[in-house]
Amino acid sequence: MDRKTKWIFRGCMMLAFCLSLTLLADAAWARCRRGWRSYRAKNGRSFCCPPGTKGYYRGYRGISCKRVARRGRRRGYRRPTRRSYRRPTRRPRFERAGYAGSLRFSFNSIQANAAVRRVKTKYFHRKRCRVVGLYGRSAQKFRSAAARINRVISSRGFSNAMHMHHRYYRRWERYNGSTKKILYHIQRRRWKVVVNSFARTRKYPCRADVANGHTNAFANLGVGFLLISKNYLNRANVRDLARTVIHEAMHTLGYSHRGLPAWRKRYNNTVPPFVGCLVKYWNNAAYRSRSAQAKIVRYCTTGGGK
Numbered sequence: 614m615d616r617k618t619k620w621i622f623r624g625c626m627m628l629a630f631c632l633s634l635t636l637l638a639d640a641a642w643a644r645c646r647r648g649w650r651s652y653r654a655k656n657g658r659s660f661c662c663p664p665g666t667k668g669y670y671r672g673y674r675g676i677s678c679k680r681v682a683r684r685g686r687r688r689g690y691r692r693p694t695r696r697s698y699r700r701p702t703r704r705p706r707f708e709r710a711g712y713a714g715s716l717r718f719s720f721n722s723i724q725a726n727a728a729v730r731r732v733k734t735k736y737f738h739r740k741r742c743r744v745v746g747l748y749g750r751s752a753q754k755f756r757s758a759a760a761r762i763n764r765v766i767s768s769r770g771f772s773n774a775m776h777m778h779h780r781y782y783r784r785w786e787r788y789n790g791s792t793k794k795i796l797y798h799i800q801r802r803r804w805k806v807v808v809n810s811f812a813r814t815r816k817y818p819c820r821a822d823v824a825n826g827h828t829n830a831f832a833n834l835g836v837g838f839l840l841i842s843k844n845y846l847n848r849a850n851v852r853d854l855a856r857t858v859i860h861e862a863m864h865t866l867g868y869s870h871r872g873l874p875a876w877r878k879r880y881n882n883t884v885p886p887f888v889g890c891l892v893k894y895w896n897n898a899a900y901r902s903r904s905a906q907a908k909i910v911r912y913c914t915t916g917g918g919k
């Protein structure tokens with residue numbers, strides 16, 4: 614083999630090598646899953662797009678696969694789509710009664726526990742209360758009162774105010790625990806309160822033989838049941854209603870003002886009236902400023918809680 618043919622042979626080999634390399638590279642960028650199509654970005658990078666989509670340039674180095682509408686599928690047979698099972702919606706038998714802090718109010722006393730049912734029976738028979746339903750506008754009003762209570766007692770300012778109480782009065786009357794414990798009870802612990810309303814008539818007087826001055830609402834100590842006069846509920850404004858509801862709810866949590874004459878200083882420094890007073894007189898400034906909180910606390914401590 615002479616020198617010239619040798620060089621030609623070498624050239625051919627080189628060409629073949631380059632060609633195979635190019636072909637291999639070509640096969641590499643064209644390789645997608647079956648049914649997918651490959652697209653090339655402007656910088657040469659290859660992308661695969663799933664069936665039903667088309668590749669579009671996304672900047673210099675990318676391709677985005679966008680779904681293309683297929684007209685053929687639209688008419689004729691359509692494959693039924695699988696739907697997840699959805700429970701049929703049903704109107705609840707008892708309307709929602711709202712919540713406030715840790716308190717969960719409910720208008721449903723049928724599913725209540727035995728203690729609640731016992732107390733309800735006691736009111737029903739011994740005190741001759743006629744329990745009437747809470748629905749419509751009355752229920753709405755109760756809910757807005759609960760919403761007010763919730764706004765106030767779950768705020769940070771309220772916790773501050775409760776701790777400030779000791780500045781103006783050295784201790785809680787009729788309660789030996791700490792302020793922290795009270796806050797835990799009304800902000801953190803779950804506590805269900807069944808709410809019923811009564812209508813007072815001559816036949817059903819719903820006697821208020823507890824001498825605490827409260828004839829608009831009753832509650833038993835430590836049992837989550839509370840009874841409000843429907844007449845009062847419809848008449849009172851939301852602030853007053855909120856005060857009464859939280860006062861009675863504190864009774865259901867076990868806080869008492871037993872034996873203290875109403876609206877005197879010692880009475881006002883027991884837990885239920887004090888919290889009720891805070892809820893009633895709370896204002897927008899008190900959410901932010903400590904001085905506004907202090908003002909309300911001072912007012913409630915010194916007997917403004919009427």
Ligand SMILES: [Zn+2]
Pocket residue numbers: 825827860861864870885
């Ligand atoms: Zn009370």
